[in-house]
Every structure is written in structure tokens, then in C-alpha cells.
Amino acid sequence: MGAQLRVYKRRxxxxxxxxxxxxxxxxIAASRIVKAQRKVTASMPYATELTRAVTAVATGSTTKxxxxxxxxxxxxxxxxxxxxxxxxxxxxxxNAIKAAERLRERLAAEGKEVDTYIVGRKGVAYYGFRxxxxxxxxxxxxxxxxxxxxxxxxxxxxxxxxxxxxxxxxDELHIVYTEFVSMMTQNAVDGxxxxxxxxxxxxxxxxxxxxxxxxxxxxxxxxVLDALLPRYVESRIYNALLQAAASExxxxxxxxxxxxxxAGDLIKSLSRLANAARQAEITQEISEIVGGAGALADASxxxxx
Amino acid sequence: xxxxxHVELVAADRSVWSGEATLVVARTTSGDIGVMPxxxxxLGVLESGPVTIRTGDGRTxxxxxxxxxxxxxxNKLSLLAEIAELAVEIDVQRAExxxxxxxxxxxxxxxxxxxxxxxxxxxx
Numbered sequence: 001m002g003a004q005l006r007v008y009k010r011r012x013x014x015x016x017x018x019x020x021x022x023x024x025x026x027x028i029a030a031s032r033i034v035k036a037q038r039k040v041t042a043s044m045p046y047a048t049e050l051t052r053a054v055t056a057v058a059t060g061s062t063t064k065x066x067x068x069x070x071x072x073x074x075x076x077x078x079x080x081x082x083x084x085x086x087x088x089x090x091x092x093x094x095n096a097i098k099a100a101e102r103l104r105e106r107l108a109a110e111g112k113e114v115d116t117y118i119v120g121r122k123g124v125a126y127y128g129f130r131x132x133x134x135x136x137x138x139x140x141x142x143x144x145x146x147x148x149x150x151x152x153x154x155x156x157x158x159x160x161x162x163x164x165x166x167x168x169x170x171d172e173l174h175i176v177y178t179e180f181v182s183m184m185t186q187n188a189v190d191g192x193x194x195x196x197x198x199x200x201x202x203x204x205x206x207x208x209x210x211x212x213x214x215x216x217x218x219x220x221x222x223x224v225l226d227a228l229l230p231r232y233v234e235s236r237i238y239n240a241l242l243q244a245a246a247s248e249x250x251x252x253x254x255x256x257x258x259x260x261x262x263a264g265d266l267i268k269s270l271s272r273l274a275n276a277a278r279q280a281e282i283t284q285e286i287s288e289i290v291g292g293a294g295a296l297a298d299a300s301x302x303x304x305x
Numbered sequence: 306x307x308x309x310x311h312v313e314l315v316a317a318d319r320s321v322w323s324g325e326a327t328l329v330v331a332r333t334t335s336g337d338i339g340v341m342p343x344x345x346x347x348l349g350v351l352e353s354g355p356v357t358i359r360t361g362d363g364r365t366x367x368x369x370x371x372x373x374x375x376x377x378x379x380n381k382l383s384l385l386a387e388i389a390e391l392a393v394e395i396d397v398q399r400a401e402x403x404x405x406x407x408x409x410x411x412x413x414x415x416x417x418x419x420x421x422x423x424x425x426x427x428x429x
Contacts, residue, residue: 045315049383053376056348147317147387213378218349219335227350228374231387238317 002281008274012267019263025088026256029249033183036144036246040180043242047235054232056215057225058196065225068196074171076113078135078157079103079190080237082177082244083120085142090255092178092186092248093122099188100176107174115160115170119153119241135160145245150238157237158230161194171195173233177240178247184254186247193236196229308342309361311381314368316389321368325361329382331375332356338375346378353417355392355425356384367392369425371418388418392425400426 058068081100083093100123104114118124118137127134136156141149163169173194179187217224309325329340333349340347351373358366373386400422407416 042319043317045313045320046317046385049313049315049385053348053374213346215346215348218333218338218347224348224350235317
């Protein structure tokens, strides 16, 4: 076998092996999207009931709570950024990071200091490489987050928002995550979790026209709100984590699908080249044989004379 | 037939139980509370403990609820809890083992969790 042909054969082999891997990853991601979507749906009843309860307390009482009132001059904001632990998911993590950068610039323009909290190894690596300060980070569960993970993330955030700004607390809490719209569409979005704006909550619960009854609070409206808001934050973070996980799998599936397609194209064009090389080799061999035979015939014909 | 109210018992990651009931007894931070159809709108903070639901067909459903909220309006009662499980789902031996382990490790939260589970099973 000629050298050229051997090189092509080896490359085809390598690309075929890669294609097998990307194909497998594509199928794994596809099966995980369904699972992740199911988890998003399963978490919905809790989230909607909780939102309803928050709306009920906030509208049904005149209570002023630090988590629902906006500071007069917000000086510091916390941003929670959700990225993935693993790569090979196309622009998934970098889109979320870009959205966080935009939010950061906007907050900085409003004169607020920004504390960054990060979920996922990709975000941590991005900030680590640029030697930026990260308040806290969590890794290892972006594939399939549990409620406990959301609790773990929410705890320091709630603690810093209840602290005074002078003592290093924050006035606002923002979250950047990738919203799962459909199999084909996922958007990196940012949203403010706290302080709570009531219009937004009402919009989310879809209860605009519903008139909420006057509730009896047990033990009191303040206590209920005190207990309710941390749970609300946790549930929002949990929902964002689940959506981000579903988006991650969808992004990975798409990235792996195009990788598989590209590998297929590459194999096709390489095998064309390999065929041409083989054909050229055969042609050369034939012409060598014909040439050699001709030379021999000429030589023997000469000696006969 | 007695009047009924609709009950939704939901945990953070799933809906645990839903159906019609004639009476729901739960423990709030200021004491046990019983809710029957037509109760005044109510929103309360739950303590960890068993919740008893008397269903429309006379059966009793007991669930272990670990913190959370109770809200009642328009004859609809929702019990929200981060963790909630029905008494029939609880593995007694496992809960007992967890209780022993929590006691020896002096892990207060785990001990309380195991205790709530066992209490729910006992009521059941």
C-alpha cells in the first residue's frame, strides 16, 4: 500500500472512532433531556403554590420586610451565575457567562458593587483564569441537581442579603441561568430574585385577575413571611438549576449532533481522496508494468537481430 | 355525604398526595390545627411532624412533613414542605437505624427527621 493511501486510511479510522463517541454522547444527552424536563415539571406544583402563598402574604398584609422592600441607595448586589461542570456543550456556558458580564456592567453603571457566586466548573475556571474575585462557588451537581443543592446555594445568599450593607451584606440578588424554552431553544436570561417586586410575582403565578382572600396568619404575618421568603428563594434557585440542567443537556445534544454530522462529512471526503489515491496507485503500477514489458520486448527484439 | 375540601400535599421535587378530605390536622408553630371544609382562609408555618388527612371515603392518610407551610383558601388546602412522605412509604427499620445513628453522632437535625418519620408511622 502506498504511503498516501495509508495516511488517508489512518485518518478515516480516527474520525470514525471520534464519530462513534460523539454519537454516543448525543444519544446520552437526548435521553437525559427528557429526564431533566420531567424533573422541572415535577418541581412546578411546589413552586406555584409557594408563589401563591408569597403573593397572598405580600398583598394581604401591610408588613414591611427587608426582603420585599427596596433599599434607598443599593450599594452592592450579588449575582448568582449557573454554568455547567463539563464542556462539549457548544456555547452553553459561554452564553451564560456573557449574560452575567452584561448584567455586571449594567449593575456597575448603576453604581453597585457586584459579588459573584458561581455554580459549575466552567464558570469557576473562567473567573479563576482572569483572577477575578468569586464570593463562593459550587461544583459537581449541574448534571442533575437536587433540592439539597439549591438549599446549599441559597443559605449564604440569604445570609448576605439579611446582613447590613455596611457589614458586607448585599441589597439585591440577581440570578443568571439558561432558560429551557424547547429542545431547540435555550436562552441565557438574568432576573432579580430579591428584593421581591410584587408585579413580577403576580405575573409569574398567572394570578392577575384572581382576588386573593383575606388570610388568617399563623402565628403572624411577619413570621410567615420570614419563613416563606427563604423557601421562595430556594425554590427559585432549584427551578433555575433544573432548567439549566435541561438546557445543558439540550445544548450538548445539539453540539454532539453537529459534531457527528461533521465527522460523517469528513469521512466521506476522506474516503473520496483515499479512493483517488488508490486509483492513482493502480494506474501507476499498470503503466510501470506496461512500460517494463515494453522495454523488455524492445531489448529482446534487438538481441535477436 | 359530608362536605369535602381539596388537599394538595407537595414536596419540593414532587407532588406527594392529592385528593378530597373531610378533615386535615397539622401542627403549626403555635399548636395543632384542624382544618375542615369552609375554614377561614389560613396561612401558617408548619412544624416538623405528622399530618393527618381524613379522606372523603373514611380512610386516614398520614404523612411525615419536615417543616413547610399550610395554606387554605377557597376550599383548597395546600401543604408545602421541602420534604414530605406518606407513612406507608416510610421504611421503619431504616428510620430506626437512622435514629440510632443520629443519636450516637449527636446530629440534631437527622435525629429530628428520623423521629418525625417514626411518629408518622406510629400514628398511622
